[in-house]
Amino acid sequence: MTTPTLKIHDTLSREKRDFVPQDEKNVRMYVCGPTVYDKAHIGNARPVVVFDVLARLLRHIYGEGHVTYARNITDIDDKINARAHERGIPIRDLTDQTIEVFHADMKALNALPPDVEPRATDTIDEMIEMIQVLIDKGNAYAAEGHVLFNVPSMDDYGRLSRRKRDEQIAGARVEVAPYKKDAADFVLWKPSDPEKGEPGWDSPWGYGRPGWHIECSAMSKKILGETFDIHGGGLDLIFPHHENEIAQSRCAHDTDVMANYWMHNGYLMAEGEKMSKSLGNFYTVNELLEEFPGEAIRLLLLKTHYRQPLDFTKEGLAEAKRELDGFYQALRAGGTTASGSGDSPAGIVDALSDDLNTPKALSVLHELLSALNRGDEAVRQGLLAGAALLGLLQQDPEDWFKGQPKSAAGGLSDDEIDAKIQARTEARKNKDFATSDAIRDELQDMGIILEDGAQGTTWRRG
Ligand SMILES: [Zn+2]
Structure with a gap:
């Protein structure tokens, strides 16, 4: 069986390109993970599920053991400090608790753990080292306990987001401070006040903590190297986060690229509107799991192509659950247990190889379901193997029908x-x-x- 060429839409070039890894024996992908101050909402779950399917596909194409999928945990962030203060608990307790719930929630969505899951707090030395390199090369400067990246020092800054300069300035997180050489300069390091409970580490620039962007540059370098194959995340991360990751990594390492392919999933709305607590459409994964099986949530997320905006509704979730009922009914009816370890049907691999076309892959799965319902037992193994690539239909049908959430x-x-x-x-x-x-x-x-x-x-x- 020949494997079709994987094509990936690359945000940097705005093109769908053939995927050619730097090293076929070690295909490397980095995806920005959660900032752990609160439970994951359904918008946070979308990239987790999307890139889980991509990791499964890469392992299918290049072989188990030839893919390194890294997804970080941002456990240094001012939102974390504020929440820990609000709750009156140590920062580490808040981040540990949040990570535990995150892991359980994502497991319920059948998302496999990434191969490596670095925590920002375990990568401080590498961040300090990288900031020092940027200062030495003239791309960054220290001022009043801060270290800032000097945007004009990089000739082609801004290629990923293609923003105009005034929009870049608006995106530079801190206010225009007197110590900034250029209004678009962004923070690599900032001072911490232990009196206010801010976490901090000793550095050549004083006691302080890293900015968000340098965390990902240092973690990806530590695990995947100076350049790697795929960098992913949600559309909202393109600017400033990914733009600034590129600036830091390329300037520190003198490379033309940070990653060869940049992938971004589209926005998620709920019940037709932007999610917000006041509208009552703010769904955490944890709450949804009390009402619906995780597999139904996963299916609903995959019914829309990852680059398209997705409108997440409870009605859609109920429909996804009914669809899965139909699949599991057919699988149960056959009696024999088959595993998903055989050959995947070409149609599903083809669809996923075309920039992760999950809606098309699901339609092939439905065709196989129809054949199975007509009594064509020969398709059973392929249906299960194809579904395994999507992370679906891998439980015993009896468990599916018995294992629905308690409240239901x-x-x-x-x-x-x-x-x-x-x-x-x-x-x-x-x-x-x-x-x-x-x-x-x-x-x-x-x-x-x-x-x-x-x-x-x-x-x-x-
Ligand atoms: Zn990141």
Whole structure:
């Protein structure tokens, strides 16, 4: 089987380009991870799921063990300081707790852990070293406890975002301070006040902490090298974050590129509007998981092409769950257990190789479902292998139907439901149909549907 050429839309060149890795034996991808001060919302989950599919595809093409996927954790940020202060807890407690919930939430979405997950707090030495290199090369300067990157020192600054200079200035995070040589200069290092509970480290420029952008430049260099293949993240990171990462990394390492391909997923709205707490459409993954299975959330995220804006709705989520019910019904009906480890159908690999066209890959999956429903058992293995590339349909169908979130299932545990079904079977054996019907109705009221078959009674949460 020949593998189709992977094509990737590159934000820097504004083109869909053939993907050629620097080293086929070690394909390297860096994706900006969460700033850990609060639970992940559904907009944070989109890049996690999108780049999880890309990592799966890269491993399919180049082989397990030939891909290094790094996704960082930003655990130094002023939002973190503010939240820890608000809650009256140490910063490290807040970041550790948030990371734990993040990991559990992303696992529920079937997102595999990245190969490497660096924390900013573990990379301080490398940041200080990189800032010193930038100062030595004349790309940065120290002033009043700060170190700033001097934007005019880089001839082709701004190629990724193609912003005009006045827009660049508006994006330089701190206000125009008297110590700035140029209004567009941005912070690499800033002073910390321990009295205010700000985290800090000793440096040649005094006690302080890094700016956000230098964190990713230092972490990606440490793990993937001076240049690597793919850098990803959400569209909102193009400016200033990724533009500034490029400036720091290229100037520090004297390279033409930081990454050869820049990929950005589109914006996410909820219920047709920008997510906001006041509109009541601010969905955290954690809350959604109480109502819906993680796999349904994942499917909904993949139904829209990653570059397109996505309108996330509860109605869409319910529809995604029904779709998965249909898949798992068909898989359960066959009886035999098949694994997703066989050959993936060419149609799915082709679709994903075309700039990660997940809607098209899902339509191929639906064609395979129709064939399976017509009794064509030969497609079963391929359907599962193709779905594995998308991170879908990998659980036992029984677990899917039983494992729906508790709030949607009357609060009964699986064992309690099994015990009730056992009692109903006994009653039926004794021809006590009044009791057996009563148990069935009771379970039905709780959203649990019984199906009597030759092998006995199975159940699912409807
Ligand atoms: Zn980043």
